[in-house]
Amino acid sequence: MNLHLNHTQRDSAPAAASETVGAVLSLLEERLLDPAQFARLQIYLDWLQYKHNFREPVMISRVAEGRAGGACMEIRIDSRQIGPNALRQALRQAVRQVNASRAEEAGPIYIEDFRSFRDSVVWDFNRLYWQRLKDWEQATGRPYEQSLPGGQSDGHVPGAVTESVEEFWKFLQSLDAQGQLPPELFIVEIGVGLGTRAGLWLDRMREVDAERGTNYYPRIRFLLGDYSLSTLERSRPAVKRHLDLCSFIALDALDPLKTLSFLRHKILHVHSTNTYDNLPDEEMVWRDNQVYWVQVRAYVTAADAARIASLCEIRDATFARVVNRLIEVGPECLPDRAKGMVFWMETWKAMRLEERLVSPLDLPDVSYPAGLSPSQLEDILRDAPSDLRFHLSTGALESFRNTLPLLHPRGYLQVQDIFVKDLNEYSMGFHGPGKLDGSIVNWVNGALLREVAERSGYDIHFAPFRHRPGSKTSVLYTTQRE
Numbered sequence: 001m002n003l004h005l006n007h008t009q010r011d012s013a014p015a016a017a018s019e020t021v022g023a024v025l026s027l028l029e030e031r032l033l034d035p036a037q038f039a040r041l042q043i044y045l046d047w048l049q050y051k052h053n054f055r056e057p058v059m060i061s062r063v064a065e066g067r068a069g070g071a072c073m074e075i076r077i078d079s080r081q082i083g084p085n086a087l088r089q090a091l092r093q094a095v096r097q098v099n100a101s102r103a104e105e106a107g108p109i110y111i112e113d114f115r116s117f118r119d120s121v122v123w124d125f126n127r128l129y130w131q132r133l134k135d136w137e138q139a140t141g142r143p144y145e146q147s148l149p150g151g152q153s154d155g156h157v158p159g160a161v162t163e164s165v166e167e168f169w170k171f172l173q174s175l176d177a178q179g180q181l182p183p184e185l186f187i188v189e190i191g192v193g194l195g196t197r198a199g200l201w202l203d204r205m206r207e208v209d210a211e212r213g214t215n216y217y218p219r220i221r222f223l224l225g226d227y228s229l230s231t232l233e234r235s236r237p238a239v240k241r242h243l244d245l246c247s248f249i250a251l252d253a254l255d256p257l258k259t260l261s262f263l264r265h266k267i268l269h270v271h272s273t274n275t276y277d278n279l280p281d282e283e284m285v286w287r288d289n290q291v292y293w294v295q296v297r298a299y300v301t302a303a304d305a306a307r308i309a310s311l312c313e314i315r316d317a318t319f320a321r322v323v324n325r326l327i328e329v330g331p332e333c334l335p336d337r338a339k340g341m342v343f344w345m346e347t348w349k350a351m352r353l354e355e356r357l358v359s360p361l362d363l364p365d366v367s368y369p370a371g372l373s374p375s376q377l378e379d380i381l382r383d384a385p386s387d388l389r390f391h392l393s394t395g396a397l398e399s400f401r402n403t404l405p406l407l408h409p410r411g412y413l414q415v416q417d418i419f420v421k422d423l424n425e426y427s428m429g430f431h432g433p434g435k436l437d438g439s440i441v442n443w444v445n446g447a448l449l450r451e452v453a454e455r456s457g458y459d460i461h462f463a464p465f466r467h468r469p470g471s472k473t474s475v476l477y478t479t480q481r482e
Contacts, residue, residue: 001024001038001039001041001042001043002041002042002043002387003017003020003021003043003045004042004043004044004045004387004427005017005045006044006045006046006047006427006428006429006430007045007046007047007079007428007429007430008428008429017045019085019087019088020043020045020077020087020091022088023087023088023091023092024038024041024043024091026088026092027091027092027095030092032092032095032096033095037073040072040073041072041073041074041075042072042073042074042075042387043074043075043076043077044074044075044076044077045077045079046076046077046078046079046430047078047079047080047429047430048078048080048081048430048434049429049430049434050430050432050434050435050436050441052349052434052435052436053432053433053434053435054122054298054351054352054353054433054435055076055078055081055352055353056078056094056352057077057078057081057082057090058075058076058077058078058082058087058090058091058093058094059075059076059077059078059094059354059355060073060074060075060076060094060095061073061074061076061354061355061356061357062074062356062357063292063356063357063358063359074357075091075094077091107302108299108300108301108302108352108354109299109300109301109302109305109319109320110297110298110299110320110354111297111298111299111300111320111323111351112297112298113297114295114296114297114354114356115295115296115297116282116293116295116296117280117281117282117283117294117295117296117353117433118280118281118282118394118395119280120296120297120298120353121298121323121327122298122351122353122433122440123280123440124327125327125348125351125438126278126438126439126440128326128327128330128344128438129437129438129439130227130228130231130439131228131230131330132330132331133228133230133231134230134234135330135331135341136345136437136438139341139345140345140437143194144436144437144439145193148274148436153193153196153197153273153274154273154274154416154465154467154468154471154473155193155196155197155273155274155416156196156197156200157467157468158200158467159466159467160416160465160467161197161200161201161204162204163467164201164271164414165201165204165205165208166208168187168205168268168269169205169208169209169212169214169216171268171269171410171412172185172214172216172268173214175410176214180410182266182268182408183219184219184221184266185216185219185220185221185268186221186223186263186266186267186268186408187220187221187222187223187267187268187269187270187271188223188225188256188260188263188267188269188270188271188406189201189222189223189224189225189270189271189272190225190226190251190253190256190270190271190272190275190399190403191225191226191253191272191273191274191275191278192224192225192226192231192232192235193226193231193235194231194234194235194238195224195234195235195236195237195238195239196238197273198222198224198235198238198239198246199238199239199240199241199242202220202222202239202241202242202245202246203241203242205217205220206242217245218245220245221245221247222239222242222245222246222247223246223247223249223260224239224246224247224248224249225249225250225251225253225256225259225260226250226251227250227251227252227253228250229250232248232249232250233248235248236248253272253275253279253395253399254279254280254395254398254399254402255398255399255402256270256399256402256403256406257402257403257405257406258402260406263406264405264406265405265406265407265408265409266406266408267406267407267408267411268407268408268410268411268412269411269412269413269414270403270406270407270411270412270413270414271413271414271415271416272414272415272416272417273415273416273417274416274417274418274441275399275415275417276393276395276396276399276400276415276417276444277396277417277418277432277441277442277443277444278439278440278441278442279394279395279396279398279399280394280395281391281392281393281394281395281396281433281442282294282391282392282394283389283390283391283392284389284390284392285357285387285388285389285390286381286384286385286386286387286388286389286390287386287387287388288386289378290359291359291360291374291377291378291381292357292358292359292360293357293358293359293360293363293366294355294356294357294389295355295356295357295358296353296354296355297353297354298351298352298353299351299352299353299354300319300347300350300351300352301350301352304346304350305319305350307346308342308343308346308347308350311339311342311343311346312334312339312340312342312343312346313336313339314334314343322334322343323347326340326343326344326347330344331343331344344438345438348435348438349435360374368392369392369394369397369398369452370397370398370401371397371401371452371455371456372397372448372452376451376455380423380447380448380451381423384423384424385423385424385426385427388423388426388427389426390420390423390426390445390448391420391431391432391442391443391444391445391448392445392448393444393445393448393449396444396445396449397448397449397452400413400449400452400453400478401452401456404456404458404478407480409480410480412477412478412479413476413477413478414475414476414477414478415475415476415478416465416473416474416475416476417444417473417474417476418431418441418443418444418472418473418474419443419444419445419446419449419462419474419476420443420444420445420446420447421446421447421462421474422447423445423447423448431443446460446462446474446476449476453478457480457481458478458479458480458481459478459479459480459481460476460477460478461476461477462474462475462476462477463475463477
């Protein structure tokens with residue numbers, strides 16, 4: 001048995017480790033675990049920083065049997081969700097459920113088959129949230145930003161906006177001095193939300209330009225991009241004082257180049273805040289010099305399905321069918337739209353992910369993100385910890401690669417987000433996925449992003465976000481290598 005302590009919460013770590021050993025030994029005594037399972041058992045003690053997530057307090061998964069070898073049991077324990085002296089019973093119940101036959105008890109209601117996380121139905125829920133954000137806000141009575149840490153986006157902090165404007169103004173001044181300043185100054189913001197940051201940024205840029213007499217502001221062409229047309233429409237009031245400089249463009253954050261190809265090599269500055277952490281992602285495990293893909297399948301427990309069905313006055317047997325209908329049409333999935341909203345919100349709250357690890361040898365059609373080959377990934381992981389679970393950040397890598405061609409040769413990309421900057425950080429804390437109201441939040445593998453950027457001829461560096469105490473945000477800057 002291997003016990004991995006993946007967090008440093010001083011109050012809970014020693015007690016959880018000690019209680020775990022005792023609980024596992026009791027499973028052996030009760031013959032709920034056999035010696036063969038015990039010999040290959042991997043136990044991970046986590047502390048999930050997101051109060052709402054896709055994990056049960058005790059989650060058991062297996063390495064899928066196949067060409068890579070026999071099955072191995074993994075137990076992941078959330079020390080935050082497990083109360084004092086409750087672990088033994090929770091662990092016993094989880095092991096019994098794994099070992100029980102389907103005929104013995106009602107199993108979970110599965111909403112999909114096993115697949116990569118990036119293809120999971122949870123991303124359909126995430127997409128629905130952003131498409132129908134106004135519906136969710138009306139139902140909860142609060143704007144989505146109140147679900148963020150600190151109750152607001154770090155992109156709206158005045159100090160951060162001022163710093164960004166100062167950097168851009170100095171950049172323009174440098175180009176101007178060298179006779180390289182274009183007649184039109186294109187800026188793109190990806191994932192504009194309600195347009196608050198864009199409005200603050202343009203306000204400050206106009207002030208700085210007037211104070212210094214540089215006349216850059218009238219030459220700005222500010223493009224507000226978001227894939228949700230309703231979001232773009234809601235962002236207009238925030239930039240109403242600058243509408244003559246603004247364009248509102250529906251685009252997919254995964255592929256900005258597809259929509260903005262007419263501006264290839266012309267954009268001086270691209271900015272996004274908390275966009276990468278909301279793009280489809282997947283996880284991998286590096287163990288014994290081999291990678292495994294983490295596959296998931298979404299489910300709700302039988303008890304939760306029965307409770308939600310009762311609330312919404314539907315039959316239990318139609319639960320999965322109503323989920324599919326919800327993804328297609330939204331809360332109108334039920335004749336009573338109010339009950340449709342309840343179904344959506346309660347299902348999202350109850351949704352969990354079952355996991356299994358699969359070797360690439362057993363996934364002949366597996367695909368890696370563009371710009372990253374299996375051999376390159378193994379090179380990057382060569383000096384990583386021997387047992388490491390990490391994000392592949394597929395969506396972030398795709399967005400990054402499809403943004404770079406838009407940049408002017410001297411232009412730069414600035415991303416405010418939550419980054420893992422060193423692979424070792426994955427061994428010292430949970431980095432998602434978590435839930436924020438109806439959407440997903442996931443830390444971005446900045447270490448992997450840096451490696452891919454270097455192979456593409458770009459330099460990446462991270463700067464701390466200094467404008468909100470306790471913020472987990474970092475600021476990524478990308479520039480083309482000279």
